[in-house]
Structures are given as C-alpha cells and as structure tokens.
Amino acid sequence: VFCLATYGEGDPTDNAQEFYEWLREDGRELQNLHYAVFGLGNKTYEHYNAIGKNVDKRLDELGGVRICEVGLGDDDGNIEDDFMAWTTTFWENVCQKYELVINADGSSFISMRQYKLVDGPFPPETVFTGEIGRIKSYEKQKPPFDLRNPYLAPVLASRELFEEDCLRSCLHLELDISNTRIKYEAGDHVAVFPSNDVVLVNRIGELLNANLDEVISLVNVDEDAQKKNPFPCPCSYRTALTYYLDLTSILNTQILKDIAQYATEENDKALLTLMGSYSEEGKVKYKEWVLDGYRSIVHILEDLPSLKPPLDHLCELLPRLHPRYYSISSSPKVHPTCVHVTAVIVHYETPTK
DSSP states (O other), X not given: OEEEEEETTTEEOGGGHHHHHXXXXXXXXXXXXXXXXXXXXXXXXXXXXXXXXXXXXXHHHTTOEESSOOEXXXXXXXXXXXXXXXXXXXXXXXXXXXXXXXXXXXXXXXXXXXXXXXXXXXXXXXXXSSOSSSTTTTTOOOSSOOSSSOOOOOXXXXXXXXXXXXXXXXXXXXXXXXXXXXXXXXXXXXXXXXXXXXXXXXXXXXXXXXXXXOEEEEEESSTTOSOOOSSSSSEEHHHIIIIIBOXXXXXXXXXXXXXXXXXXXXXXXXXXXXXXXXXXXXXXXXXXXXXTTTOOHHHHHHHOTTBOOOHHHHHHHSOBOOOEEEEBOSOTTTOTTEEEEEEEEOOOOOTTO
C-alpha cells in the first residue's frame, strides 16, 4: 500500500524522490506485485494528487495487480474521512480477492486493539505523573534540552493586560530560563503544555464508573513496533486524562465507529455506526450532531447514556494533547534569562454548553 503526497508543481516529496525515479526507469517488471495507492493532495492546487495518480498508473503499466482504485485525499476538505472511506473499499476488495471473512454476518470490520492493558503493581519510581519527556523531570531537570527533553520553565509572572470591564482578555506570561544556557531570539516559539480541566476529568470517571487513580500501562501488541505506548506509561487514568489526552476536541468518525460496539441501546449504537459509516447520510449526521454541536467525548458520553466504553480502550482512541506554540514577545537583549509570552484568551460558548 502506497500513501503518497504531491509536493509543489506535481513533484514527489523528498523521501519519495528516489523511489519515484526508480519506478520510472525502463526494464522494471512487477507482475508479482499486488498494490493499492492512496494520494494525499489538495484540490486548490493545479497538479492535484499527481504523484498518487502517476504511481498508480505506472505500477499498472509494469504489470502490477491493482487491488483497489487509487484513492484521492483532499486536504482542502476532510482528508481523514477520504482515507477512511477509501480503506473501507480497500478492505472489501482485499477480503474478496484473498477469500477472507470480514465478520460472521459479513456486515462490518472488527476494531482491532493496537495496545493491550497491563495491570500493576508498578514501582512508584517508574510511574509518570504528567511528565512530557523523561520521568521525574518535574523534580530534577537534566540538559541538554530539546524536543524530547524540554526544559520546564517556572512561571515568574502571569497578569491580565486589559482592564476589568473589557470584554477581551490578553495574558502576559514570564517564564524563567536562568541557569539553563538556553539562547533565544525575539519571534522564536515557546511551547505551553496544557492540562485538562479537572471537572472534565472527574466527569469521565463518573460517567464510566471508573477508578481514576488506578495505575495502568498500555503496551503495543506488536513487540517490534517503535511506538511502545500511546502516551507515557505507566501512569494513572487521572494523569492520562489530565495531561496526555485531548478531552475537548471533537471526535473523528473512526473513533465513533470504534466505540459504537460499547453502546447497549440500539438507538445509540445505530447513531454512532451511522456517523462512522462514511455514507452521505452519515456525513450529514456527523456534521449536524458532532461538528455543528461541537460535541467532545464528555458531551457524547452524557448524551448517549448507554455508551460505556472501557476506559483503557477510550484512552487508546483519544487523540494526544499537544503543546500550544506561542511567539516569544520579549527581547533577549533586555530579558536574557526570561521569556515573555503575550497571548489572547478566547472565550466562547458551544451549542452543547
């Protein structure tokens, strides 16, 4: 399976250049190759998905056996939904060609777990408590500092810049980088690692009747996989939900499809299955109920009371909570040991409150 992006004027990406040139050479014979191609592009560009189309055509010319029609993902729309819709057709073709069974009733695919739950006990010194990089980095930080081992800067000051009666809000932050040897320039970026509201975290525990202080580890079922855990493990459910998982973003259709199996009421299960089906009706319902309603995982669990996914599986499915990057607003010539951030705070109400 080839997933290929198109770059610039219909060119391959840097990491696909060598393969693309090899494929175009004369004398290639690929009669024993069974293949499928999914292209990643943007319809606003002139050479939309040129590489995906060209590779699919060339593999066919060289005798390759096409398993599925080339998929065309459009980043100007919803490229993730494009991909998931294409994989549905892809797997149907694979099962038909190789005489594989989809499900006992032939209706849908079974969601396979990527991670397995490992119970403790775990020695306290091995348990993460919210660290982004090295364990216990909150207590003792060690250089050199980089993306994998970020320096966790103490907050020296945090104050509102606008008057109390102003409808807008803008925050001035000062971060201490003294004794770190970190150099910066005005306009560089600093990452702010957010945490979820404790109210949302506790609400998930209530809705799923879960012990959030239980310490667990999720381990990749593929022992050779480079990514061993979906987030720093072992840790408690409370830590994962507070520091590592995004609880406020809207869920994609694949997650809805995966958790549908845990709804005991048929109406709840049917709604989730429909929105995860990639049908036109499902897309309309997803836009209306999830996108327009801005429903996060907490809203969905509240609105569908029969939906009770195991918390370990939910932690596997939820997206990671990513750092927010802000431009540094101070000058190193004036503040060499302190980084300033000026950030507008946005307040808004969603339809689901």
